[in-house]
Amino acid sequence: MELSGFSEEQLAVRDAITKICSDFPDEYWAKHDESGEYPHGLHAALARDGWIGIALPEELGGAGLGISEATMMLHTISESGGGIAGAQSIHANVYATQPVAKFASAEQRQRWLPELIRGERRVCFGVTEPNTGLETLKLQTTAKKDGDSYSVTGQKIWISSAQVATNMILLARTTPLDQVKKPSEGLSLFFIPLDKSQPGLEMTKIKKMGGRAIDANQIFFDNYRIPADSLIGEEGQGFKIVLHGMNAERCLLAGEALGLGYAALQKAATYSRNRVVFGRPIGQNQSIQHPLASAYMHLEAAKLATYHAARLYDRSKEDKSITAKAVGVAANSAKYLAAEAAFTACERAVMTHGGMGYAQEFHVERYLRECFVPRIAPVSREMIMSFVAEKVLDLPRSY
Numbered sequence: 012m013e014l015s016g017f018s019e020e021q022l023a024v025r026d027a028i029t030k031i032c033s034d035f036p037d038e039y040w041a042k043h044d045e046s047g048e049y050p051h052g053l054h055a056a057l058a059r060d061g062w063i064g065i066a067l068p069e070e071l072g073g074a075g076l077g078i079s080e081a082t083m084m085l086h087t088i089s090e091s092g093g094g095i096a097g098a099q100s101i102h103a104n105v106y107a108t109q110p111v112a113k114f115a116s117a118e119q120r121q122r123w124l125p126e127l128i129r130g131e132r133r134v135c136f137g138v139t140e141p142n143t144g145l146e147t148l149k150l151q152t153t154a155k156k157d158g159d160s161y162s163v164t165g166q167k168i169w170i171s172s173a174q175v176a177t178n179m180i181l182l183a184r185t186t187p188l189d190q191v192k193k194p195s196e197g198l199s200l201f202f203i204p205l206d207k208s209q210p211g212l213e214m215t216k217i218k219k220m221g222g223r224a225i226d227a228n229q230i231f232f233d234n235y236r237i238p239a240d241s242l243i244g245e246e247g248q249g250f251k252i253v254l255h256g257m258n259a260e261r262c263l264l265a266g267e268a269l270g271l272g273y274a275a276l277q278k279a280a281t282y283s284r285n286r287v288v289f290g291r292p293i294g295q296n297q298s299i300q301h302p303l304a305s306a307y308m309h310l311e312a313a314k315l316a317t318y319h320a321a322r323l324y325d326r327s328k329e330d331k332s333i334t335a336k337a338v339g340v341a342a343n344s345a346k347y348l349a350a351e352a353a354f355t356a357c358e359r360a361v362m363t364h365g366g367m368g369y370a371q372e373f374h375v376e377r378y379l380r381e382c383f384v385p386r387i388a389p390v391s392r393e394m395i396m397s398f399v400a401e402k403v404l405d406l407p408r409s410y
């Protein structure tokens with residue numbers, strides 16, 4: 012990847028994270044992908060050096076940097092060979108805590124975030140539901156206030172890292188859909204304990220295609236009790252609050268996709284320099300070179316879009332001329348472009364390796380399996396195109 016143009020802070024993050032990740036090479040990730048064992052080692056190493064709090068305020072023990080630097084951190088973890096699995100070992104703790112830092116009370120922030128930064132607490136993010144999918148505003152999980160607690164009932168699906176998380180940042184409906192003016196009202200955001208020893212909470216793991224070191228789960232709440240002071244911000248304002256974390260997540264995931272794409276190209280270039288067939292390195296053939304060169308240029312373009320979106324996100328905190336719409340369009344576009352560029356790079360890397368592209372030993376098959384995640388989550392390619400068509404091109408809403 013071309014490094015010119017990045018800030019000193021971003022380059023310092025890249026150096027430090029590269030050093031940490033050198034203890035967790037491709038072989039570590041291949042082993043964990045096969046066993047499904049959680050990468051506790053990387054999480055602990057990142058917590059030890061304070062990286063989980065990269066974009067959280069200094070007074071809480073964070074580094075006080077922004078999403079521009081956090082994106083570089085996750086990009087670098089992914090590019091080290093950790094891929095989406097490596098990045099997901101801390102992913103939710105970086106972006107889903109952004110709305111907590113902004114909207115929770117001072118007492119709540121103090122109660123939750125310093126421990127999370129030290130790695131003593133971990134969050135997962137609970138939005139997706141089996142029956143509503145991308146139609147988030149129709150989600151059916153409810154939280155009903157009852158004295159000094161809420162009772163949560165419903166189902167979540169695809170919740171990453173729930174098996175190792177101590178807490179979940181949960182989006183649930185507190186006012187029924189038919190009693191609100193707009194569907195975006197009546198949703199609330201909570202920072203809840205995830206305690207399987209308590210009645211009303213069950214989770215089952217989902218067997219999946221890639222990133223198997225990170226558990227993905229279906230979660231069942233049945234009158235699960237949470238303290239009333241788990242509520243972040245005002246009741247009913249949860250959707251507006253959570254959006255603050257969602258744009259950050261799109262930037263991070265774009266960075267993670269880029270990391271996979273660059274790592275795949277690196278492996279393809281090395282292999283094609285060394286593999287000799289018909290008396291010359293396969294990389295001397297233009298049919299091998301050109302697809303790799305084209306994949307590189309697409310990654311570089313997506314890189315510009317990604318770090319532009321992250322910069323807008325960070326600057327919008329101070330510069331009120333940067334609208335929420337501008338940030339949303341940039342973050343969604345970046346996630347789309349990076350995911351597609353990564354997919355192309357990973358697919359070409361597998362094909363460049365010929366038969367060995369299909370062998371676990373060369374790692375590119377693992378990268379290809381993982382690079383579907385940024386295409387699907389947290390929002391699909393199709394929904395991003397519908398969003399841009401509506402918000403930028405002023406076309407009729409299609410969903």
Ligand SMILES: Cc1cc2nc3c(=O)[nH]c(=O)nc-3n(C[C@H](O)[C@H](O)[C@H](O)COP(=O)(O)OP(=O)(O)OC[C@H]3O[C@@H](n4cnc5c(N)ncnc54)[C@H](O)[C@@H]3O)c2cc1C
Pocket residue numbers: 135136137138139140143144145146168169170171172222227384387388389390391392393394397409410
């Ligand atoms: C590995 C992994 C980890 C995840 N981790 C988390 C997590 O930690 N927390 C969490 O909350 N969620 C998580 N997710 C869930 C993820 O965000 C969702 O899978 C994603 O938002 C898509 O939702 P869905 O699967 O319900 O797709 P659906 O809504 O069922 O959509 C299926 C397909 O139909 C298309 N489609 C639907 N409606 C339209 C329309 N109107 N126009 C055009 N196309 C349409 C979609 O684009 C998609 O291609 C994870 C998912 C994966 C795969």
